[in-house]
Amino acid sequence: AQSVSQHNHHVILSEAASLELGCNYSYGGTVNLFWYVQYPGQHLQLLLKYFSGDPLVKGIKGFEAEFIKSKFSFNLRKPSVQWSDTAEYFCAVNALSGTYKYIFGTGTRLKVLA
Amino acid sequence: DTGVSQNPRHKITKRGQNVTFRCDPISEHNRLYWYRQTLGQGPEFLTYFQNEAQLEKSRLLSDRFSAERPKGSFSTLEIQRTEQGDSAMYLCASSPELTTEAFFGQGTRLTVV
Numbered sequence: 001a002q003s004v005s006q007h008n009h010h011v012i013l014s015e016a017a018s019l020e021l022g023c024n025y026s027y028g029g030t031v032n033l034f035w036y037v038q039y040p041g042q043h044l045q046l047l048l049k050y051f052s053g054d055p056l057v058k059g060i061k062g063f064e065a066e067f068i069k070s071k072f073s074f075n076l077r078k079p080s081v082q083w084s085d086t087a088e089y090f091c092a093v094n095a096l097s098g099t100y101k102y103i104f105g106t107g108t109r110l111k112v113l114a
Numbered sequence: 115d116t117g118v119s120q121n122p123r124h125k126i127t128k129r130g131q132n133v134t135f136r137c138d139p140i141s142e143h144n145r146l147y148w149y150r151q152t153l154g155q156g157p158e159f160l161t162y163f164q165n166e167a168q169l170e171k172s173r174l175l176s177d178r179f180s181a182e183r184p185k186g187s188f189s190t191l192e193i194q195r196t197e198q199g200d201s202a203m204y205l206c207a208s209s210p211e212l213t214t215e216a217f218f219g220q221g222t223r224l225t226v227v
Binding site: 004006009034036042043044045046049090092094100101102103104105106107 | 145147149154155156157158159162164169170205207215216217218219220221
């Protein structure tokens with residue numbers, strides 16, 4: 001069965017600090033990979049996605065993620081966080097065969113201190 | 115607003131009552147998903163429609179839950195004989211095809227008292 005693991009449940013950073021959130025997935029086939037963000041009181045929004053090609057993908061608001069196939073990982077990074085990045089971040093996978101559902105990790109709650 | 119629309123936004127119900135939620139996906143999105151999210155957890159898959167066909171239902175889902183998508187447009191999720199454990203945020207998402215992201219609605223927050 002597919003699964004997604006996010007290792008950091010709560011992260012607290014000061015503004016301008018660098019961010020890296022871990023995500024590992026379990027699935028033997030080809031997948032699409034996503035990072036979603038949920039700001040307080042808002043709906044889930046796409047941050048970035050990987051389908052194929054360059055394993056380093058850039059998303060909105062200066063976020064990027066690197067797909068490492070050998071490690072089944074898709075870690076999210078941002079060189080310098082801002083107070084407005086305070087939110088919950090979810091990694092998700094979507095298999096390209098069989099079931100088409102999106103499987104989410106448990107999320108990482110990020111708090112950025114001004 | 116052409117995003118995914120869910121109604122109602124909030125629902126408080128007494129244990130044992132039935133509730134129904136509605137989701138209007140983005141126009142022409144043929145795939146529709148229902149998820150449930152509780153505090154501190156990621157969205158948990160409930161069921162998936164491609165057009166009007168319900169192609170997958172979570173094995174963890176009680177038979178008190180049923181979903182429909184008549185004519186492949188809006189969808190409804192019904193919970194019969196609600197229990198306190200059903201209290202959660204119920205999310206709807208849609209996508210136009212497989213190789214793209216899912217677009218989420220604001221969700222319906224259910225509280226069973």
